[in-house]
Amino acid sequence: MIKRDLVIIGGGPAGLSAAKVALEAGMKVTIIERASILGGQLVKQTHKFFGSKEQYAKTRGIDIATILIEDLNEYRKNLEILTNATVVGLYQDYVLTIYQENKYFKYQAKAIIVATGASEKMLAFENNDLPGIYGAGAVQTLMNLYGVLPGQEVVMVGAGNIGLIVSYQMIQAGVKVKALLEAADHIGGYLVHASKLVRLGVPILTKTTVKKAYGKEKLEKIETIKLDDHWNYIDGTETVINCDALCISVGLTPLHQLMSMAEIDMMYVNELGGLIPIKNSDYETSMPHVYACGDVTGIEEASSAMVEGKIVGLKASHALGFIHPEYDKLNKGFYEQLSVLRQGPCGSKVRSGLRKVGEVV
Secondary structure, eight states, rough: OEEEEEEEESSSHHHHHHHHHHTTTTOOEEOOOOOSSOGGGGGGGOSBBBSSSGTTTOOOOHHHHHHHTTTTTGGGGGGEOOOEEEEEEEEEEEEEHHHHHHEEEEEEEEEEEEEOOEEEEEOOOOOSSSSSEEHHHHIIIIIIHHHHHHHHEEEEEEEEOOHHHHHHHHHHHHEEEEEEEEESSSSSSSSSEEEEHHTOOEEEEEEEEEEEEEOSSSOOOEEEEETTTTSOHHHHHOOEEOOEEEOOOOOOOOEHHHHHHHTTOOOOOOOEEEEEOOTTTOBOSSSSTTTGGGGSSOOOHHHHHHHHHHHHHHHHHTTTTTTOOTHHHHHEEEEEEHHHHTGGGGGGGHHHHHTTTTTTO
C-alpha cells in the first residue's frame, strides 16, 4: 500500500489546475492519468478559447494544455505523475486500486480529487456500429493528434459547440461536411461557430435526426428523418445523404463510476449531463476529503473546469492544513470567475441544473 496526502484522478484541465494550486500551498501531489500524456481533451482542441485572460482567452486548447503542464515544472520535487494508469477502484477507506503496465497496485490518500471528466453519448439508430461512424472526440483525436481524416464526405449530428467546432475543423482539413443535423428546433452552440458553417455552405437541418445507416463493409449513406415537437419520427420525411463518415456529437455524460463505487451521494440532473455527485460549496462530496471538479460534476466548458479545479485545489489543501499564501484573495476571485463564466443565455442550462442540486448561482 502506497500512502499519499493528495491524489488527483485525472490529468485534464480540472486536474492540472487543482494540482497547481495545491502545490503552491505546499502539498505533495500525485496525479493519476489513464492516457499516455497529460492535458485531457485540451490536447486535441485547436480552436481558440473565449472567456477572459484568467481562462486563457484567444489561446488554442492545445497551447493551454502545454501551459498548464509547464506551470507544474517548478513543483516537480513535490509532484508525482502516473500516466497510462487507470484507477479501477475507489473505496470508502480512501484506497484507490490502480492498473498500470499489466500490474495492479494500491494507493491510500488523505484527500482525493476526482477530475475524471466525461464520456461521449451515442445515438441509437439502425446499423450505428458500421465502420465510419465516430464520436466527435474520436474525430478530433484522429485529425488533431494523428493527422488522419475520418472520411471525405461527412455528416455531423449535433449542433452544440463541439459539433460546430469539429465541423469547421474538418472543413479546414479538406473534408466536405455535407450537412449538420440537430434534433432540437435550434442550435445549442454559439452563433459565431454556426455562422462560419453557414457562410461555407453547410446546411444546418434542425428537428432532424438519423434513422438508419447503410453500407456493407463500411458506411456508404445515411437516411435522415424529421422530428415532431414530441421528438417522434414524421413518416414520409426521410432523405438519403451519401457519405463515408458520420460524426456524432450529441452530448457528454459525467464519468461518475468511481464515486458511485465509493457510495458517494449522487443525483441525476439532465441539464448537467446525467448522474453527478452532490457536493457542498467547497466542492467536497458526501465522503469527507473527497472532492470533485470539472465535467464529472456537470458538463460545462473547459474554462469552467479549470476554475473549478483551482477552487478544489485550494479547498483540499486548506482542509489538510496547507494554507495557500493568497488563500483569501484566490478564494474570492475563483468563485467570481466561475459566476461570470455561467452568466448569459449559454449558461442558463447549467444554472438551472445547479439549482436542482441546491447550489446558489
